[in-house]
Amino acid sequence: xxxxxxxxxxxxxxxxxxxxxxxxxxxxxxxxxxxxxxxxxxxxxxxxxxxxxxxxxxxxxxxxxxxxxxxxxxxxxxxxxxxxxxxxxxxxxxxxxxxxxxxxxxxxxxxxxxxxxxxxxxxxxxxxxxxxxxxxxxxxxxxxxxxxxxxxxxxxxxxxxxxxxxxxxxxxxxxxxxxxxxxxxxxxxxxxxxxxxxxxxxxxxxxxxxxxxxxxxxxxxxxxxxxxxxxxxxxxxxxxxxxxxxxxxxxxxxxxxxxxxxxxxxxxxxxxxxxxxxxxxxxxxxxxxxxxxxxxxxxxxxxxxxxxxxxxxxxxxxxxxxxxxxxxxxxxxxxxxxxxxxxxxxxxxxxxxxxxxxxxxxxxxxxxxxxxxxxxxxxxxxxxxxxxxxxxxxxxxxxxxxxxxxxxxxxxxxx
Amino acid sequence: xxxxxxxxxxxxxxxxxxxxxxxxxxxxxxxxxxxxxxxxxxxxxxxxxxxxxxxxxxxxxxxxxxxxxxxxxxxxxxxxxxxxxxxxxxxxxxxxxxxxxxxxxxxxxxxxxxxxxxxxxxxxxxxxxxxxxxxxxxxxxxxxxxxxxxxxxxxxxxxxxxxxxxxxxxxxxxxxxxxxxxxxxxxxxxxxxxxxxxxxxxxxxxxxxxxxxxxxxxxxxxxxxxxxxxxxxxxxxxxxxxxxxxxxxxxxxxxxxxxxxxxxxxxxxxxxxxxxxxxxxxxxxxxxxxxxxxxxxxxxxxxxxxxxxxxxxxxxxxxxxx
Numbered sequence: 001x002x003x004x005x006x007x008x009x010x011x012x013x014x015x016x017x018x019x020x021x022x023x024x025x026x027x028x029x030x031x032x033x034x035x036x037x038x039x040x041x042x043x044x045x046x047x048x049x050x051x052x053x054x055x056x057x058x059x060x061x062x063x064x065x066x067x068x069x070x071x072x073x074x075x076x077x078x079x080x081x082x083x084x085x086x087x088x089x090x091x092x093x094x095x096x097x098x099x100x101x102x103x104x105x106x107x108x109x110x111x112x113x114x115x116x117x118x119x120x121x122x123x124x125x126x127x128x129x130x131x132x133x134x135x136x137x138x139x140x141x142x143x144x145x146x147x148x149x150x151x152x153x154x155x156x157x158x159x160x161x162x163x164x165x166x167x168x169x170x171x172x173x174x175x176x177x178x179x180x181x182x183x184x185x186x187x188x189x190x191x192x193x194x195x196x197x198x199x200x201x202x203x204x205x206x207x208x209x210x211x212x213x214x215x216x217x218x219x220x221x222x223x224x225x226x227x228x229x230x231x232x233x234x235x236x237x238x239x240x241x242x243x244x245x246x247x248x249x250x251x252x253x254x255x256x257x258x259x260x261x262x263x264x265x266x267x268x269x270x271x272x273x274x275x276x277x278x279x280x281x282x283x284x285x286x287x288x289x290x291x292x293x294x295x296x297x298x299x300x301x302x303x304x305x306x307x308x309x310x311x312x313x314x315x316x317x318x319x320x321x322x323x324x325x326x327x328x329x330x331x332x333x334x335x336x337x338x339x340x341x342x343x344x345x346x347x348x349x350x351x352x353x354x355x356x357x358x359x360x361x362x363x364x365x366x367x368x369x370x371x372x373x374x375x376x377x378x379x380x381x382x383x384x385x386x387x388x389x390x391x392x393x394x395x396x397x398x399x400x401x402x403x404x405x406x407x408x409x410x411x412x413x414x415x
Numbered sequence: 416x417x418x419x420x421x422x423x424x425x426x427x428x429x430x431x432x433x434x435x436x437x438x439x440x441x442x443x444x445x446x447x448x449x450x451x452x453x454x455x456x457x458x459x460x461x462x463x464x465x466x467x468x469x470x471x472x473x474x475x476x477x478x479x480x481x482x483x484x485x486x487x488x489x490x491x492x493x494x495x496x497x498x499x500x501x502x503x504x505x506x507x508x509x510x511x512x513x514x515x516x517x518x519x520x521x522x523x524x525x526x527x528x529x530x531x532x533x534x535x536x537x538x539x540x541x542x543x544x545x546x547x548x549x550x551x552x553x554x555x556x557x558x559x560x561x562x563x564x565x566x567x568x569x570x571x572x573x574x575x576x577x578x579x580x581x582x583x584x585x586x587x588x589x590x591x592x593x594x595x596x597x598x599x600x601x602x603x604x605x606x607x608x609x610x611x612x613x614x615x616x617x618x619x620x621x622x623x624x625x626x627x628x629x630x631x632x633x634x635x636x637x638x639x640x641x642x643x644x645x646x647x648x649x650x651x652x653x654x655x656x657x658x659x660x661x662x663x664x665x666x667x668x669x670x671x672x673x674x675x676x677x678x679x680x681x682x683x684x685x686x687x688x689x690x691x692x693x694x695x696x697x698x699x700x701x702x703x704x705x706x707x708x709x710x711x712x713x714x715x716x717x718x719x720x721x722x723x724x725x726x727x728x729x730x731x732x733x734x735x736x737x
Contacts (some may be wrong), residue, residue: 240671242669244676245693350561353679369560373683376566384566387559390563
């Protein structure tokens with residue numbers, strides 16, 4: 001919409017379009033109208049951009065890790081609670097240990113010959129000592145530039161070793177943008193991987209809950225009667241529970257005792273057991289809103305003539321639900337799912353914060369806060385940062401949900 | 416009316432009964448074994464002793480038998496014994512129940528006092544800068560993790576500017592007069608109440624605003640103005656009265672959120688309340704306490720929902736219960 005009259009506003013963050021009549025008189029497809037409405041909600045658009053950014057971070061986490069050379073799991077007890085924006089240098093001993101680990105990791109003879117051939121690190125050094133001497137004679141920064149100026153080795157094995165050795169040397173000095181945590185792990189890269197975990201849990205939970213809600217809501221709304229009564233009683237009962245209390249009880253259960261002899265036993269002791277468990281548990285208790293919404297819109301849709309027409313033509317229940325009702329229910333469901341993502345992220349964070357959700361070493365925004373709260377006076381950033389990310393993400397999803405709701409609401413469509 | 420209340424009461428009781436069994440069953444699925452914990456401190460305990468203890472506490476029986484025994488015990492007025500606190504459950508719960516009521520009640524009152532005027536104000540100036548800011552504040556309120564706001568409050572008002580204590584329920588002091596001890600309690604309440612209110616304020620503002628906008632768009636508002644009624648009277652008797660119904664629903668439903676929030680808030684602030692008690696007793700396998708605290712919280716929430724349904728009739732005389 002180009003014709004925006006400055007100063008005339010209608011609703012928060014939206015501007016009423018002006019009197020560009022021609023534009024409104026032409027026929028436009030539904031999705032264009034909805035998109036136009038959505039774009040007018042400035043906060044929703046901003047939210048969408050923030051979400052896009054976090055999604056990109058989540059997807060690119062391994063790339064970020066490779067580029068910065070930071071590893072979310074690497075601990076360094078000598079550099080705990082480093083302040084924001086600090087450089088950390090490995091001690092001579094640590095350097096020696098890492099070089100030794102590098103040498104033992106494989107056959108490095110080609111690499112050593114290559115260095116000797118260049119006359120490095122100096123005369124009178126035996127082959128066993130070459131790499132050690134190189135590291136002790138040069139400062140880490142100096143060594144890095146030296147390695148970069150070396151000619152390309154002809155031997156492919158040596159070339160590979162050189163690249164690996166460069167990585168080892170680079171890690172002698174590392175930059176911690178957001179400091180380090182209680183085990184000396186880099187907070188920045190943990191936040192990046194935490195984004196991955198938290199957003200994955202949020203998306204999965206909301207999508208699966210939306211699907212369950214669609215199923216329950218359409219069964220209840222379409223068949224009515226006793227089915228409706230039973231399903232809606234269950235929905236209401238679940239809705240009225242103090243949800244966090246229930247979640248605490250449920251997430252405290254031991255998956256081993258439940259899945260012991262079932263085909264799902266592989267989840268127990270799986271690397272991501274706590275993540276899978278979290279998704280399942282949150283799903284079980286977050287489909288109710290979606291179910292109510294779907295049921296509500298089906299109740300109004302199923303009385304309309306085109307459903308009657310389909311039935312007269314002999315369509316089966318299955319066909320009517322799938323081809324006529326579901327498409328009309330997608331819109332409110334989309335709103336529920338978007339808002340559900342924010343809620344799921346909040347619940348995951350709350351449970352992880354209490355120590356019941358995602359288990360370390362897998363980082364999530366919530367469990368980073370769990371560890372941070374003990375040292376909040378000395379390392380406040382540890383607690384502030386993950387919370388800020390949660391706030392930004394959840395508020396973005398909520399604004400987008402609000403924007404979608406406004407955009408698809410026929411009452412708010414102005415044309 | 417009476418028939419309606421009775422039917423709702425029966426429904427609520429059935430739900431509570433089902434939930435209690437569900438919860439009891441879940442407790443058996445938790446890691447750890449109460450007997451293991453009992454004998455852990457005793458190096459001379461043999462497996463025969465463990466077996467005897469198991470029989471003594473009835474833990475060798477299937478779940479439904481144990482559940483039935485528990486129900487009989489509760490029905491006879493005995494809430495059981497807390498293993499971790501080493502006192503009867505009634506004693507462990509009584510004080511914390513009172514503390515939570517104080518915390519949640521104050522937070523509810525405070526958030527309503529802030530949220531309702533804000534929501535009405537934003538609704539009356541729909542589309543203005545005020546509306547925009549209030550909306551942003553409300554969205555922040557519903558999006559912020561409650562434990563994080565608690566930590567930030569501690570950082571701001573207990574660490575950097577040491578105005579209030581960072582945690583606890585009251586000072587360990589003797590000989591305080593009634594006035595001083597009340598003041599002392601208030602000191603400890605300020606931060607938890609603020610953090611607990613933040614979330615509910617967001618929800619209430621949004622609902623108040625939406626309900627108020629809807630109510631003020633009705634034709635009878637125009638009629639009332641044409642009649643020459645004073646603006647305040649229109650606002651309160653015609654606008655706000657009609658905005659009350661959705662607000663009552665939200666407040667009643669928010670009791671469950673308030674209680675959930677209390678768990679986090681009480682844990683962060685080390686406030687001696689039911690929420691923290693539930694959390695700790697679940698962590699320590701103290702099932703007797705956890706069950707009773709869980710039942711109390713669920714019952715409270717369900718009863719509030721029922722009261723909300725009854726209050727609709729007061730707010731809107733057109734609603735009848737037949």
